[in-house]
Amino acid sequence: MDGQTARIGIWRTPLHAMIEVFTGAGLRITESPAAAEDLRTTCETLVSHTPLGTVGKFVTDEVPDPRAS
Template identity: 60%
Template sequence: MPDAEASEAAADLRALCETLVSHTQAAEVDDFVTEQVPDPRSALALACVLQLTDTDEGARFWWQYAAGAGQAAAAYCLYLHHLALGEDVTARWWH
């Protein structure tokens, strides 16, 4: 993947994370930790905060968790994340 495409994917991911974080109401994440594990919507918001603070490993973990729990936006974040890294096969899988 050319560097321009990876840069565009990284910029898109940042914009998506900024949008998700800024449009997530506090009431949506007040139940962050349920009895056993974080709520999937809260995990998505956490992943985006981690991404915005350059904590890619943590962000990827929480996106995978949220995507596995049915959060389509988390799967799309993973798609963009892997595109930004030039990992086309993995990106297509998440897409």
């Protein structure tokens, strides 16, 4: 991201519940083969360049709880 810092929020909510929230807000969800390929590439890059213990610790211990709405 060109050296810029970005804050990422992660939901600990089932996918079906997130879809209901998005569609309830009027957003359309469509399939995108290009987006799926980009996500696959990003995940492969993360896994191949980050120590496994680091990825596992982030996924299981470091993901913050969502802020209350």
